[in-house]
Every structure is written in structure tokens, then in C-alpha cells.
Amino acid sequence: MATAYSWNFMVTPTKPSLSWKLSIPSPFTAVNVTRRQNRTARRFVVFATVFHDPKPTVLVAERLGEAGLALLKSFANVDCSYNLNHEELCTKISLCDALIVRSGTKVTREVFERSGGRLKVVGRAGVGIDNVDLSAATEHGCLVVNAPTANTIAAAEHGIALLTAMARNIAQADASIKSGKWQRSKYVGVSLVGKTLAVMGFGKVGSEVARRAKGLGMHVIAHDPYAPADRARAIGVELVTFEEAISTADFISLHMPLTPATSKMFNDESFSQMKKGVRIVNVARGGVIDEEALVRALDSGTVAQAALDVFTEEPPPKDSKLVLHENVTVTPHLGASTTEAQEGVAIEVAEAIVGALKGQLAATAVNAPMLSAEILSELAPFVTLSEKLGRLAVQLVAGGSGVQSVKVTYASARGPDDLDTRLLRAMITKGLIEPISSVFINLVNADFCAKQRGLRITEERILLDGSPENPIEFIQVQIANVESRFSTAMSDSGEIKVEGRVKDGNAHLTKVGSFAVDVSMEGSLILCRQVDQPGMVGSVGSILGEENVNVNFMSVGRIAPRKQAVMTIGVDEEPSKEALKRIRDLPAVEEIVFLKL
């Protein structure tokens, strides 16, 4: 149930012509925003009614199957707004936590920018994500998920439908007879049996097309630089080079994604290498073909026929020479459009969106590492530990020293292949960057943000003997080439060093510099180096008590009795500057630092 509040905002500038922006943090939503000039204050007053709704909002921008919608509605407010133009999408997006699209919506950088940080996940209800600006999504920490499996068969069946319809002139003959003609000799077709089909892109759709084409008696070859040869061999398909595929095929069927590398890969040059009279099917993306070159190849007879489901511009211009060409059969991007596929895709994407909004990592993430549920649950306590170590380490850096080089060491009895540290590295990055900047870091944008700040994070392993049951024994974070606000945190080799472990499921700080400590990493910490002598715990404790700061634990680690010791004090409240000064002024205290975890 949403609750309404009325807030007034004073905003500069003072001139009506200058623009102003009202930034409402999620999960608040501003409605009825009005602006009035307050002449006395020489300011504008903005009146806004603000709603607080604990449920996230999902914008469904293109038609989605009912089962998926039902799943979304059980968890979120669902706004089905189809046919939004780009400006309308950009306006709405700041009110949405998730967005679901198909191929008809361009999710541009502007969409992410105008979301104001609220958009957490974009779901592509289908496979191809060429309509989503992935770099912009990653930079904004927005997860992108797709539905990679549910429409494979539909797309493969459509490819075969176009192949057979093209070979037998079904569409042209149908149009002819409906216009009152009976043209039997004009529409003599070609047979498929015994002909060579080159499947370009031997992924999920390509391999299903190959399987079906073999059933039609075709000789199938495939080109895919990344596909394993044994998978092709298993269904009786030979993987060949690009040149061999296009120069020997009677039919060519396209199934690669649109990427900068595949854009216009079928062009004048490649058409010139093809067998005269080749026939082409495209159920992948229009952009993999140079469409003007295809028209030229059709006009010259190099390409006898083409059957196209996809176009560079969708819908294509009404006067498109390609679409109107008599040797071209077209469908309006129907590859995934079967009842079954759309229900499957809707459920697949809705599950991923709900999971992502709950903070889980999606198995279908496109711009973040995919981690299995088992790995995630096993690493969960180390995720907290990692973030807190990063947070602690960066707060130990003295102002003015730029953090550029961080080394993370994981001590584990597991071999490198059995320990996926990407999530932990991201959380250390989050801990390192968030306290010193305004950016929000997650698994999606951690590496990007680190790189952008010139922060180099290297990872090392210490391989321990013993049972690999516990994934990690301890994690060390070291920051090189900086000064510290707490010189005790410097290791013998001159880096700020903190080390922690998971004990009983909780993050513990176990080393600061070369001092062993043992404190649970909760709330805030005071680290204090002193001469080890009786009465210190009592003196520090009473100062904090007098200042009304609740101490939740204290631990003392020392080199040797009566030498130096490091006292670690966990506190519930932030001590005042005065309290910290009183502790610092105790004769035995050498240095002190307050850190927020």
C-alpha cells in the first residue's frame, strides 16, 4: 500500500528560464510536481506529493506472455505501457526499478542516465541484446538479463519455414493466386534434398536448424569460430571456414548475433565469393547483412532468392527495395512469435527480474558473471567479509594519498579452478570505492568503476594444505604506495594491510598491519596502539562510558607483555571528536583511529 507525503523543495536557480531538477530517491516517487515563484525568497518553491511504495515497479514496454506478467505482479507493481516513444520511455524510467523489453525498444545510454540510478535491471524477453546499450548499463551498475533458451525452437522452426517457403515460392504464389492469377510455370521451385546448407553461427538456433535440415535430406556444413567441433560432429555437421561455407553452399542460413564484428559481414565482397544462384535465409539480425549490397546481388542474380525475418531498420521503410524485391520473401520479425515461445520467454525473463530485484544474481545475466546458487550460498559470508575489509583498508589511507594498487590474497586449500573470486573481488572494490565516492558499486560495474578510477586490483592465492571444505581460510587486502592515518596498519613491506576470516558465519578482523587482533566486523571500530600496561582497557572504557558510547567488545593483541599492543574496540555509536581526543591524550596511547564498517 503506497503512502502519500507532501514535501516542499526550495530550488535554485532564481531565473525561470534556467532548468531545475528534482531528484527523489527510490523507493519514493514524486507525482503532481508544481513550481511557484517565491518573490520574497527570490527562489522557486517546488511542491511535490511524494509516494512511498515498498514494492518495486517493473515497466513492461512490450507485449509479454500472461504467465510472466502474473509472476511479476505477485512481487511488484507492473506498468504495462506498450508503444512508448523514446522520450516517453526516458521520462517514465526514473520511476522504475526494472524494465522489460523485446526487440522493438532501444534501451539507449540516455535511458540509463535518465533513470537517475533507480533502474536496477533490464530484462530482454528474448535472446538478442543488440538493442540494449550494454556498456551504459554496466557503467550505471544496471544488470541486464535475457531469456536465452525459450525461443530457440521457435526461431529454428521459422528459419526452416522460410527456407522451404522460399524454395517453393509459397508467399509469391499465394499473393498471385489471391490477385486472381493462376501462374503454375512462373513459380517452379527448387528442391532441398541433396543441396548444401551452410549454417552461419552454430549456437542454439543454428544447431536446431542444422538438425532439421538434415531431416530434409540436406548436406549441412556450419561456420562458427567459437563452436566446439565435437558438438557439430555429434549431429553430423562439419565446421568449416567462412570462405568455404559461403563458396560451397546452395543455401545459407544466418544465426549469429549482431555485434561490431558481425555487422555487415555479408557485403559486396562476400556475395561475390558465393555460388551463383545461392539462396539466403536471415532469422538473426538485419544488420549482419549490408542490405544495399544484397539488393545488388539479387539484381545481378548472384543471390537467387532471400527470405528475411529481420531488417536493419524495423519496421523497414515502406519503399525498401529489398522488401519489395520480387525474389525476396519477408516476415515482420516473427522468429520468436509462437504462443509457446512467448509464454516460455515471459516466464524465463520474469523469474530473472524478480530474482535480480531480490538481490540474487541471475543465471541469465548478460553483463555480470553468472554464479550458481551453490557458489553464492557458500560464498555469502565471505562477501560480507570482503566488502568490510575493503571498507576498512581504504579508511586507513591518509588523506592525499591516491589509492591505485591493491593486492588481494586468498588463502585456501582449494585449487584455483575450484574457487571463483569474481564476486569477492567486486565486493572488495565496493568496499574500497564507496566510502570515498558517490558511486554505487555492484557486481555489474565493479571492474568498470575500478578501471575508471585507475585502481588496479591484483589477486593472489596462498594454497594451503588440508581439507578444501571451507572455501577460504583468510583474505588479505593490501594497499601499496600510500601513507596511513594509523601507522600500525602498515606491514613490514610498507603496505596498508588488513586480514580477516569467517568465524561461525561472521566476518572477523584478524590482522592489522603485523598485529594479530580478533574482532567481529560489525558497527564501527576504534583501533588504538598503546604501550601494553595494566589499566588501559578500564581507562578507555570509562572515557567511552562517560561520553555515552556503548562498547560491544574489546580485544587486545600485543607483540609481547609490556611492549606495544593494539586495542580494538567495537562501538555502537560514533564517538565525538572530544572522546577520541581524550583517548589519544592518555599517556600510554600512541595512535588511534575511528573506522566505520
Ligand SMILES: NC(=O)C1=CN([C@@H]2O[C@H](COP(=O)(O)OP(=O)(O)OC[C@H]3O[C@@H](n4cnc5c(N)ncnc54)[C@H](O)[C@@H]3O)[C@@H](O)[C@H]2O)C=CC1
Ligand atoms: N528472428 C527472431 O525472432 C530471433 C532471432 N534470434 C537471433 O538469433 C541469434 C542467435 O540466437 P541463439 O542461437 O539463441 O544464440 P547463441 O548465442 O546460442 O548462438 C550464436 C552463435 O553465433 C556464433 N557466432 C558469434 N560470432 C560469429 C561469427 N562472427 N561468425 C559465425 N558465428 C558466430 C556464436 O559462437 C554462437 O555459437 C540471436 O543473437 C538473435 O539475434 C534469436 C531468436 C529469435
Ligand SMILES: O=C(O)C(=O)COP(=O)(O)O
Ligand atoms: O529473441 C530474439 O533475439 C528475437 O529476435 C526475438 O525478438 P522479439 O522478442 O520477438 O522482438
